[in-house]
Each structure stands twice: as C-alpha cells, then as structure tokens.
Amino acid sequence: MNLSDPNSVSRVAIIGCGTIGASWAAHFLGRGMQVTAWDPHPDGESRLNAFVDKAWDGVVRLDLDGRAKRENLQWCNTVEAAIDGVEFIQESAPERLEVKHELYSRFDTALGPDTVMSTSTSGLILSELQQGHAGAERYVLGHPFNPPHLIPLVEVLGGKETAPEVVDWTLDFYNAHGKKAIRLNHEVPGHLANRMQSAIWREAIDAVNSGLASVEDVDAAIAYGPGLRWALMGPHQIFALAGGEGGMRNFMHHFGPPNEQWWETLNSDVKLTEDVVEKIVAGVDEEQAGRSVGEIAGERDILLLDILETLARTRQSLRDK
Amino acid sequence: MNLSDPNSVSRVAIIGCGTIGASWAAHFLGRGMQVTAWDPHPDGESRLNAFVDKAWDGVVRLDLDGRAKRENLQWCNTVEAAIDGVEFIQESAPERLEVKHELYSRFDTALGPDTVMSTSTSGLILSELQQGHAGAERYVLGHPFNPPHLIPLVEVLGGKETAPEVVDWTLDFYNAHGKKAIRLNHEVPGHLANRMQSAIWREAIDAVNSGLASVEDVDAAIAYGPGLRWALMGPHQIFALAGGEGGMRNFMHHFGPPNEQWWETLNSDVKLTEDVVEKIVAGVDEEQAGRSVGEIAGERDILLLDILETLARTRQSLRDK
Numbered sequence: 001m002n003l004s005d006p007n008s009v010s011r012v013a014i015i016g017c018g019t020i021g022a023s024w025a026a027h028f029l030g031r032g033m034q035v036t037a038w039d040p041h042p043d044g045e046s047r048l049n050a051f052v053d054k055a056w057d058g059v060v061r062l063d064l065d066g067r068a069k070r071e072n073l074q075w076c077n078t079v080e081a082a083i084d085g086v087e088f089i090q091e092s093a094p095e096r097l098e099v100k101h102e103l104y105s106r107f108d109t110a111l112g113p114d115t116v117m118s119t120s121t122s123g124l125i126l127s128e129l130q131q132g133h134a135g136a137e138r139y140v141l142g143h144p145f146n147p148p149h150l151i152p153l154v155e156v157l158g159g160k161e162t163a164p165e166v167v168d169w170t171l172d173f174y175n176a177h178g179k180k181a182i183r184l185n186h187e188v189p190g191h192l193a194n195r196m197q198s199a200i201w202r203e204a205i206d207a208v209n210s211g212l213a214s215v216e217d218v219d220a221a222i223a224y225g226p227g228l229r230w231a232l233m234g235p236h237q238i239f240a241l242a243g244g245e246g247g248m249r250n251f252m253h254h255f256g257p258p259n260e261q262w263w264e265t266l267n268s269d270v271k272l273t274e275d276v277v278e279k280i281v282a283g284v285d286e287e288q289a290g291r292s293v294g295e296i297a298g299e300r301d302i303l304l305l306d307i308l309e310t311l312a313r314t315r316q317s318l319r320d321k
Numbered sequence: 322m323n324l325s326d327p328n329s330v331s332r333v334a335i336i337g338c339g340t341i342g343a344s345w346a347a348h349f350l351g352r353g354m355q356v357t358a359w360d361p362h363p364d365g366e367s368r369l370n371a372f373v374d375k376a377w378d379g380v381v382r383l384d385l386d387g388r389a390k391r392e393n394l395q396w397c398n399t400v401e402a403a404i405d406g407v408e409f410i411q412e413s414a415p416e417r418l419e420v421k422h423e424l425y426s427r428f429d430t431a432l433g434p435d436t437v438m439s440t441s442t443s444g445l446i447l448s449e450l451q452q453g454h455a456g457a458e459r460y461v462l463g464h465p466f467n468p469p470h471l472i473p474l475v476e477v478l479g480g481k482e483t484a485p486e487v488v489d490w491t492l493d494f495y496n497a498h499g500k501k502a503i504r505l506n507h508e509v510p511g512h513l514a515n516r517m518q519s520a521i522w523r524e525a526i527d528a529v530n531s532g533l534a535s536v537e538d539v540d541a542a543i544a545y546g547p548g549l550r551w552a553l554m555g556p557h558q559i560f561a562l563a564g565g566e567g568g569m570r571n572f573m574h575h576f577g578p579p580n581e582q583w584w585e586t587l588n589s590d591v592k593l594t595e596d597v598v599e600k601i602v603a604g605v606d607e608e609q610a611g612r613s614v615g616e617i618a619g620e621r622d623i624l625l626l627d628i629l630e631t632l633a634r635t636r637q638s639l640r641d642k
Contacts, residue, residue: 182538196524221513223552223553234543262515284558296558
C-alpha cells in the first residue's frame with residue numbers, strides 16, 4: 001500500500017447519504033474537496049442536495065479560509081463509480097452487520113489499492129466488519145459526533161486487521177481537514193464520547209428520580225455551569241487549571257478526596273424502568289413548556305453555530321498572536 | 322419577616338472577599354447594585370479592588386443593558402457596618418464550620434429583620450451552619466459556580482430551619498439579577514453540579530487508566546464533541562432533541578437500551594491510587610506541551626467570555642423576536 005499525503009487529499013467518496021453521510025458530504029465540500037456520493041435510496045440524490053443546501057450557511061460560516069465549494073458535489077449511480085479514484089471513503093450505511101458486509105463485498109473488487117475506507121459506525125465492531133474483505137488492512141473506524149459538518153470530534157480506531165499506519169494516516173487526514181480526531185486504543189461498547197455522555201446522563205437521571213431537582217433544573221445545572229467550560233476544554237484540563245500553579249497534582253491533592261467521597265454516593269444502579277422513563281419524559285415536557293422539539297432544535301442549531309464560529313475565530317486569533 | 326420585592330433589591334453585602342466573594346461583588350456591581358464589602362484580611366480592600374478591576378472588562382461585556390457601576394463598591398471596616406440596611410448578604414467566608422459560626426454570631430445581633438443571608442459554601446451543610454443562630458429562617462444556600470461573575474449557575478437550598486418563602490425569594494432574587502438559580506430539594510454531598518462533574522471525571526479517569534485513550538484525547542472527546550452542546554442545553558434536553566418529533570419518549574425507546582448496556586460496563590470502582598494520579602498528571606503534562614497553567618487559564622478566560630457574550634446576545638435576540 002502506498003498511501004497518499006493525508007494533507008493533500010482532494011477526492012473523497014461518501015457512501016450512504018442519510019443524516020450522517022449527507023452531513024459528512026457537507027463537511028468535505030466545506031474543505032474544498034471533490035466529493036462523490038452514492039446511496040441506494042431512489043430519492044438519495046435529492047435528499048442529499050436538500051441536506052447540503054440547508055447546511056450550507058453553517059458550513060460557510062465555519063469556513064474561515066474561504067475554501068468551501070458547493071459545486072464540488074457529484075452524485076454517482078453506483079458504488080463503483082463513487083469510489084473510483086478516491087483517496088478516502090467515508091461509509092455511513094445503515095447500522096446492520098449484513099448491510100455493511102453486502103456493501104463491503106462490492107468494495108472487494110472496486111476499492112483502489114491505496115484507498116482508506118472509514119466507517120461511521122457507532123454500534124458495530126470494526127473487527128467484525130472488516131473480516132473477510134479485501135483491503136481490510138485499510139478499513140478503519142471514523143466515528144463522528146452528530147452532525148459531522150458542525151461538531152469536530154471523530155473517534156478513530158483500528159480493528160484486528162487494520163494496518164497501524166492506516167490509523168495514523170486517518171488521524172492526520174481528519175485533523176488536516178477540519179476535524180478533531182482522537183485515537184482509541186481498543187474496542188469498547190459506545191467508543192469513548194458516548195460512554196462519557198452516558199455517565200453524566202445516569203447521574204442526571206438519578207438526580208431527578210431521587211427528587212433532588214427537576215429535569216429543568218438538572219439541565220440548567222450543566223448548561224449554565226460546567227457545560228460552559230466543557231465547550232472549551234475537557235474535564236482533566238479544566239480541573240488541572242483549578243489546581244492553580246500546582247496544576248493537576250495540586251488539584252488531586254485538594255479535590256481528589258471529596259471527588260472520591262462523591263463517587264461513593266453516586267448511584268451506579270440506575271435502571272430505565274417505566275416509572276423512571278415517565279418521570280423524565282414528564283420533566284422534559286415541563287421544561288419545554290409547550291414549545292415543540294423543532295423549535296428548540298432550531299434554537300440549539302443557532303446557538304451552536306454561534307459558539308462554533310466564535311471559538312473558531314478566537315482560537316485562530318490566539319494562534320496568530 | 323417582611324421580605325422586600327426580590328426584583329427591586331438595590332443593596333447587597335459581600336462578607337468574605339476571597340476569590341469567590343470578590344467575584345460575587347463584581348457580579349452585583351455589574352447589575353448596578355450598591356455593594357458593601359467586608360473581609361478580616363489586612364489587605365482585604367486592596368485585594369478586592371484588584372480583583373474587581375481585573376474582572377471589570379468581562380463584567381461590562383456581559384452587561385448588555387448598560388447597568389454596571391464600578392463606583393458602587395463600598396468597603397466597610399466591620400461586619401456590622403457592611404450588613405447594615407442591606408436586603409441580601411452573600412457570605413463567602415472560609416470553608417470551616419467554626420469560622421462560619423463565629424461570623425454568624427456577629428450576625429445574631431446585627432442582621433436586619435428582613436435580610437436574607439445566603440452562604441456560598443460548597444462543602445458544609447446548611448442545616449449545621451444555621452443551627453443556633455438568630456434569623457436562621459432567613460439563612461439559605463446560594464452555591465455559585467466559579468467564577469460567579471461569569472458562570473451563571475447558583476444552587477439554592479433551604480436547611481432544616483429555613484422558611485420555604487426564603488428559598489422562593491432567593492431563587493427569584495438571583496434570577497432577577499443575572500444569575501441562573503436552580504432549586505435543590507434536599508442536602509446531598511457536593512450539591513448537584515459538582516456531583517455530575519465528578520461522574521464524568523470518573524469515566525474520564527477510567528478511560529485513561531484502562532488505556533482506552535490519552536488524557537489529551539479524552540479531553541478533546543468532550544471539548545470538541547458533547548461539551549459544545551452542554552454549553553447550550555443540559556443532557557436531558559439534548560437527548561430529547563435527538564429523539565426527533567417523538568422527543569424524550571422516542572429517545573428512551575431507541576437509545577435507552579444501549580445507554581443501559583454502557584452503564585453496565587462503566588467502571589464504578591475508580592480509586593485515585595498513586596499510580597492513577599501519576600498517570601493523569603503525566604497525561605496533563607503531555608497535553609499542556611510545556612505551556613504554563615497561567616497561559617492556558619488565560620486562554621480559557623478569553624474563550625469563556627467570548628462564548629458567554631455570544632450566548633447572551635443570541636439569546637436576547639431570540640427572546641426579542
């Protein structure tokens with residue numbers, strides 16, 4: 001295998017153009033790449049275009065270097081045409097093992113010898129997906145956080161048959177093209193970010209179920225408190241800063257013991273019984289106060305794009321200093 | 322007791338002017354209030370002024386209505402002078418029971434009959450603090466998230482002797498004056514936000530300790546992923562939106578089971594052994610790549626103020642629509 005320079009990749013294929021795939025397409029167009037796309041759905045092409053059109057304002061706002069090219073999107077009628085000559089494939093087919101294997105059997109003959117194939121799967125195991133396929137050494141996990149054209153995170157992992165250099169290449173490729181890619185060293189259920197989300201959600205559910213606070217107040221405790229800092233830096237770095245000049249070692253010394261005490265009282269046995277589900281659903285209804293999911297999602301998107309643009313501009317100006 | 326209208330409070334006292342108290346002073350000055358302040362430290366006044374001066378740029382940026390008045394700060398040489406005639410006291414004395422009790426014994430004679438006394442304590446129990454003090458029914462918890470002049474969250478809770486109307490009044494007061502106050506219904510170690518922070522940190526530590534990812538990558542998994550949304554909305558609301566038009570009920574149906582499965586594999590037995598501490602400290606060192614805590618904290622403050630201002634402006638314009 002003779003992988004291209006990850007910094008100068010110019011052609012990528014999007015295979016599977018549902019919500020995730022279409023958002024990936026918007027992202028790569030935003031980086032000025034040539035994007036070929038395929039999906040088996042009869043309305044695939046129009047759905048993809050509708051998604052990209054809707055996303056485009058956001059893509060342009062986050063494109064501080066002026067590279068975005070909407071016209072670089074090319075629909076293909078076959079998998080084979082879409083992946084022909086590309087250096088990289090982002091596969092976002094439905095989350096079913098047999099669907100992916102059937103798709104990959106078409107890659108067996110058509111995949112270029114130096115093409116990297118990255119799957120967006122959130123729930124399937126890469127080692128099981130790549131098994132038995134030609135080019136398995138160039139199969140890698142590239143799990144995005146939804147929607148990929150806005151949220152930078154990609155979790156990268158190699159399966160049993162993935163060549164280590166392909167994992168390195170994929171990390172470099174994503175990071176060179178507007179994503180924040182992180183390296184996972186082994187396969188665990190939920191990868192990493194979803195597990196951490198799940199951990200905080202468990203505590204958030206227990207706070208409501210134990211009567212400590214309402215759904216609305218639990219949500220506010222994050223969004224008007226620690227959530228504001230987590231948009232900037234992760235939990236380790238934030239706590240290291242709380243240690244002052246002594247950093248993380250000082251933080252551990254002073255705040256390790258209370259955190260250990262709190263861990264002992266966290267409820268690790270939360271179950272989503274019918275009663276718990278009803279409490280949370282009722283609490284969310286109250287929080288939403290009659291506003292529709294669509295209205296609140298619209299507000300989330302406006303606010304998200306605002307802070308993403310602000311963070312991108314400020315970080316660029318800090319770098320330029 | 323005859324509490325004033327929480328919306329029209331104009332005089333507050335800051336008792337204890339360390340990092341937390343000084344930041345509270347900056348906050349209330351930013352809301353145009355008359356602020357009296359007292360601290361027993363010989364350099365208390367100059368330290369307070371230095372803090373407020375440094376914070377002032379941020380206070381003004383977040384003051385979209387143009388109310389901030391730096392000149393409204395008045396230093397007092399005694400507790401009694403500071404709390405004379407105020408409608409509200411924010412107490413941020415050192416976190417030691419005997420220190421607080423000694424201070425409160427001075428309130429016993431000097432506290433006005435309609436003054437509410439709110440303590441910033443993060444680790445002590447209000448019911449133990451208020452015990453034996455005159456005016457205990459007007460003692461309440463108002464636990465901020467640091468720094469209070471930037472981060473809106475305040476956790477409000479009544480102790481055993483607190484009058485329910487005082488809790489309601491305190492919530493209204495904070496919410497009317499630039500804070501986001503939430504109601505806690507019972508006393509638990511760490512209140513609420515710190516417990517949720519602790520829950521995610523436990524998982525973040527386990528990810529490093531189990532070799533899943535580096536400190537730097539674990540941090541990036543939050544700050545470039547779910548952390549971006551938690552700056553906008555809490556975990557329940559964010560997941561409800563992920564349920565589409567079916568909202569939280571639909572999310573629970575589809576994503577409840579995988580979350581329950583992840584919970585079963587989360588490590589609830591993390592301990593901060595020397596080995597674990599060293600791994601995290603080394604990982605943070607690597608992440609910081611030679612940059613000082615001061616430099617990174619400076620960057621955090623710049624980014625935080627940027628997103629706070631953006632969120633404040635956008636939310637105001639959404640309300641005005």
